[in-house]
Amino acid sequence: MSDDSSDAALTYHVNGDLVPADEATVSVRDRGFMYGDGAFETLRIYGGAPFEWAAHRDRLHRTAQTLGFADAVPEDLRERVDATLAANDLDEAYCKVSVTRGVQPGKLTPDTDVDPTVVVYVAPLGRGGVEGSPVWDEPATVQTVRTRRPPAESLPADAKTHNYLPGILARLELRRAATDDFSADEAVMRTTDGLLAEGATSNLFFVDSGTLKTPSEDVPILPGVTRSVAIELAESEGFSVRTGKYTLDDLRDADEVFCTNSTWEIRPVTSVDGIDVRVGPMTRLLSRLFDERVERAHYGGVDGEGAEGESGGEGA
Structure with a gap:
């Protein structure tokens, strides 16, 4: 920043x-x-x-x-x-x-x-929307860490509090694991029973045989605002979207992977635990749709369309 x-x-x-x-x-x-x-x-x-x-x-x-x-x-x-x-x-x-x-x-x-x-x-920060550039220079590399997402019974998952210790510990693991040749951008956290949860500061999505998948709110994740927008955009295009309980292997075997948060927006992932992942058509399309939504809502429209309102859609 x-x-x-x-x-x-x-x-x-x-x-x-x-x-x-x-x-x-x-x-x-x-x-x-x-x-x-x-x-x-x-x-x-x-x-x-x-x-x-x-x-x-x-x-x-x-x-x-x-x-x-x-x-x-x-x-x-x-x-x-x-x-x-x-x-x-x-x-x-x-x-x-x-x-x-x-x-x-x-x-x-x-x-x-x-x-x-x-x-x-x-x-x-720089400008967003169609004429802007993302805050990140390259797609993300992500790496699994030992730090687990606490169960909601211990720390309410949907509460965004100043207590961010699990995320801090996860990022410290990435720092300790970094070498001169490689360092991951985001930590992949699991639940205490091994299910895929979220990144240290992001939500995780992956594409499996044309279906967009992301951990559901039955799993202790913080459901991000950008996560909700990504799901809405995918559904508006008629894509199959499934929230559920997934494993680390589901993420490693995916056709496409991306992370979302307010600052990164939609950030493609090109490596999961050292396994190469392509930046595929669904990730590229959702990124473009996100930029167009921002452009319409905040900069006066796309291809002559009018602005939707200063807050980016109060009810969205």
Whole structure:
């Protein structure tokens, strides 16, 4: 995204105020820092507006509700995002919004009264859509790791919290396994009983004999917003889409593989555990359809079509 020197020139939104990046701080007694007791969303900004804002906003509320402080999510959160973008003169950006339970006494059991910490962080990215370029330079290589996705009974899978330890451990495994000749871009995580789950920061898709497959929400995965868009685009083209329970061999034997997240969008995969995978026609088509959707929603249309709305489809 951006280096530390460029970050220092930015402005963030902290607890209702626009603050220079080098002055933007939270308390050491904030429960997000102390216990990972917070919710967050990562957004992609195209043409000055968040992509799929409603879906991100709703998931943030669901996570906060799981953590017991749903009322702490400010009603003017979108306005805070817009103000942060305007303060930094950014139309194309990475954006992270965080809401924690705030500063409380240093004990595990939270107080019932919540004075939340709310932060909007941004960093510049390039243009998206048909005329843009992906943030990644090459298709991804993925590698299986030993770190497992915790069962939902231990850590609610659909809650996007500040507790990202499994993903961190998975990425550390990739770092330890890297050599001068090879390093993987993404970790493939399995469940405790060996089922295919997700990447450290992405959802996984693969194509098997013309059918697009991805782990279902019966498996402990975080169902991503971009994942939902990819499924919708595939179904709109009449492709067979199947969510289910899959194994690592299903991924290794696939005809095509790709990852999705808000920053990568749809990123093709060309290697799974050292096994070459082609970038096939379904991956290429879905990538193009995704770009066209962004173009229509945020940049005024494709081939003369009008824009769909500033948020990329509030109900999508």
